[in-house]
Amino acid sequence: MKTVYERADIVPLLAEIFRELGYEGATLSRITERTGIGKGSLYHFFPGGKEEMAGAVLADIDAWFEQAVYRPLRHGDARQAIAAMWSNVNDYFRSGRRICLVGAFALDDTRERFSAAIGDYFIRWIDALGSALMRAGCTEGEAQTLAEEGVCGIQGALVLSRALRDETVFSRSLETLAKRLEAETR
Amino acid sequence: MKTVYERADIVPLLAEIFRELGYEGATLSRITERTGIGKGSLYHFFPGGKEEMAGAVLADIDAWFEQAVYRPLRHGDARQAIAAMWSNVNDYFRSGRRICLVGAFALDDTRERFSAAIGDYFIRWIDALGSALMRAGCTEGEAQTLAEEGVCGIQGALVLSRALRDETVFSRSLETLAKRLEAETR
DNA sequence: CAATATTTGTACCGATCAGTAAACTGATAA
DNA sequence: TTATCAGTTTACTGATCGGTACAAATATTG
Numbered sequence: 001m002k003t004v005y006e007r008a009d010i011v012p013l014l015a016e017i018f019r020e021l022g023y024e025g026a027t028l029s030r031i032t033e034r035t036g037i038g039k040g041s042l043y044h045f046f047p048g049g050k051e052e053m054a055g056a057v058l059a060d061i062d063a064w065f066e067q068a069v070y071r072p073l074r075h076g077d078a079r080q081a082i083a084a085m086w087s088n089v090n091d092y093f094r095s096g097r098r099i100c101l102v103g104a105f106a107l108d109d110t111r112e113r114f115s116a117a118i119g120d121y122f123i124r125w126i127d128a129l130g131s132a133l134m135r136a137g138c139t140e141g142e143a144q145t146l147a148e149e150g151v152c153g154i155q156g157a158l159v160l161s162r163a164l165r166d167e168t169v170f171s172r173s174l175e176t177l178a179k180r181l182e183a184e185t186r
Numbered sequence: 187m188k189t190v191y192e193r194a195d196i197v198p199l200l201a202e203i204f205r206e207l208g209y210e211g212a213t214l215s216r217i218t219e220r221t222g223i224g225k226g227s228l229y230h231f232f233p234g235g236k237e238e239m240a241g242a243v244l245a246d247i248d249a250w251f252e253q254a255v256y257r258p259l260r261h262g263d264a265r266q267a268i269a270a271m272w273s274n275v276n277d278y279f280r281s282g283r284r285i286c287l288v289g290a291f292a293l294d295d296t297r298e299r300f301s302a303a304i305g306d307y308f309i310r311w312i313d314a315l316g317s318a319l320m321r322a323g324c325t326e327g328e329a330q331t332l333a334e335e336g337v338c339g340i341q342g343a344l345v346l347s348r349a350l351r352d353e354t355v356f357s358r359s360l361e362t363l364a365k366r367l368e369a370e371t372r
Numbered sequence: 373c374a375a376t377a378t379t380t381g382t383a384c385c386g387a388t389c390a391g392t393a394a395a396c397t398g399a400t401a402a
Numbered sequence: 403t404t405a406t407c408a409g410t411t412t413a414c415t416g417a418t419c420g421g422t423a424c425a426a427a428t429a430t431t432g
Contacts, residue, residue, distance in 0.1 A: 004379065004428075022294035024210035028420060039421080040380045049421065099293050106349035107290045108208035115351075122349045145362070148346070149339075152359055156342025160334070163292035163308045165301075173338055176331070190398090190409060214390060225391080226410055235391065 005037060007045045007056070013037075015057045019101050023054055023110040051113060054105075058117045061101060064092075065125065073128035078135035079185070085129070086178045089154060096161030096170025103155045125151050136185040146181055153177045191223060193231045193242070199223075201243045205287050209240055209296040237299060240291075244303045247287060250278075251311065259314035264321035265371070271315070272364045275340060282347030282356025289341045311337050322371040332367055339363045 013035045018026050028050065032038055046052040068088050072081040093100065102121045105114055126147045133143035157173035199221045204212050214236065218224055232238040254274050258267040279286065288307045291300055312333045319329035343359035 020295055022208060022210060022296075024208060025295055027418080029418075038381055040382080040424095043421075044379060103345045103349065104290075104293045106345055107285050107293070109206055109211055110208075111348065118349050119351065122346060145358075148355065148359070149362060152342035152346045152355075153335075153339060154342065155345040156338035156340065159289045159292055159341040159345070160308060160338045162297065163289065163304050165305065169334065169338075172331075173334070176335060192409095213388080215388070224411060226393095226412080229391075230409060 003036070005041060005045075010035070010037060010042075010045060011056050011060045014053050015060065015101065018054055018057055019099055019104070022108075023050075023105060023113075024108075026050070026054075054110075055114065055117070058102065058105075058114055058121075062117065062121055065121070068092075070124055070128040073132040076132075078132040079182075081132050082129070082136070082181065083178075086174055090171060090174055093154075093158060093170065095167040096158060097167060099158055099162060100155060103158065122151060133181070133185060138185060142184065146184055150177055150181055189222070191227060191231075196221070196223060196228075196231060197242050197246045200239050201246065201287065204240055204243055205285055205290070208294075209236075209291060209299075210294075212236070212240075240296075241300065241303070244288065244291075244300055244307075248303065248307055251307065254278075256310055256314040259318040262318075264318040265368075267318050268315070268322070268367065269364075272360050276357060276360055279340075279344060279356065281353040282344060283353060285348060286341060286344055289344065308337060319367070319371060324371060328370065332370055336363055336367060 014026075014031065017031055017034055020026075021030065028039060028042070031042065031053075042053070043049065046056065048055070069085050072084060092098070102118055105111055106118050111118060126144075129150055130140075130143040130147035133146055134140060138146065153173060154177070157170045160173070161167060161170035200212075200217065203217055203220055206212075207216065214225060214228070217228065217239075228239070229235065232242065234241075255271050258270060278284070288304055291297060292304050297304060312330075315336055316326075316329040316333035319332055320326060324332065339359060340363070343356045346359070347353060347356035
């Protein structure tokens, strides 16, 4: 018996493991153990080893946010795209049970390995949200400040809801943020 | 030549290392390398090894917040204590160059080791801030929500300012939060 | 079918991991 | 002086680390 994977099947599995254990905590043996994929396959698809695996995960996450969140924010109906963002983000982070890997990597030494990808992810999120806010009636300055506040609030809510083991903190924070942004675009 | 330490001297050194490298990333050899303290001394003061070291660091952090932030919030002049909180927090986190170790531990598997300490730290912060807000004129519900928002915003600002390598994000977020809380207590 | 290319399992590598053991150092004090 | 003791250094343990090598198994192609 032998299961055959392709790279695209593996990346989401790796993502969950890095989320749970962090970069340093995600050892090769734990990866093989949890995924059932042997080292041979892993190094076949990711010759660069652990660093390439984490890089692929970050790229995958980025691609998802680009199509599901950033693009609509930049080009779609502004108010509708902002509303969809809150909903998609709540689903994506499973009401706070799942963390933001990019944010987690930013906090420790791992940031140095993926500095560009981490910076990009947040810059583009803030810019896209700012663009939508401007189209919804904010001035450039207001939009920038509010966008920063929104992304900031999401990251804080993830930390807090995990620390308190309380999903309601996350959903509640998201609602509060949504209301504030909406209030400022009338 | 031989340098002699006591436990109290070592804990702050350990704190900086755990902050930079995370729990898994802070290996014993990196700790001895950066502190210049040998394994023998480390295990003399912390027989429980790395876990006891991290536990001592968390207790130390908690004690600092208790006396510098929580206690004034609970018993001092409310508005003054809140103002002091923003100032102390900005200094403590070095305008966002330093992370919150408790928040960082909450994000990955490390949470399971220190679950109680992590939950306590945030619960007591939110409760203390809520208490001050009530004395400053908020209803219980308002105070709870605002306190959660404040602590949440600080954690998010730490993540974002580190991700963007931009200290101004942190200081700016703190000011925005301070203004909002002040506005709600008039 | 046969020939080739891709994918996987397993054994292995040197380095490093957390932790232990015990000899040693220097200060205090009887 | 000598005994004691907190604190330090050094050498070591077995386990695990990330990574490599390569043959066996499987798909793909002619």
